Amino acid sequence: MFILRSAFWLTLAFIVMAPKSANLGAAAEDFSARALAAGQQMIVGQILANDCDSVQCIGGKALVAAALTASPSVGNAMQDSPIDPVPIPRPRPDWMG
Secondary structure, three states: OHHHHHHHHHHHHHHHHOOOOOOHHHHHHHHHHHHHHHHHHHHHHHHHHOOOOOHHHHHHHHHHHHHHHOOOOOOOOOOOOOOOOOOOOOOOOHHHO
8 A cells, every 4th residue: 555655646746746848858968068068168278278388388288179179979879880680590410409
């Protein structure tokens, strides 16, 4: 009886509090992309704010800034990539039965 009562109240609470028309998956992807871009801009800004006198320091700053501003391309996930079908096993020899 306790489990049935708990299931009823949890279902009722979900129906009352659940978002009606929000696409949470798209919102999460958009939020993560914006957060990543903001973090990259902050890091590049901090690196470029430091004053350098040597050529090595200036070159290092340029490399880091170029690497952080270009976002890496994301390919298909391993689960989404096409998988070759499993090869058909060879038939058993007659002597194995």
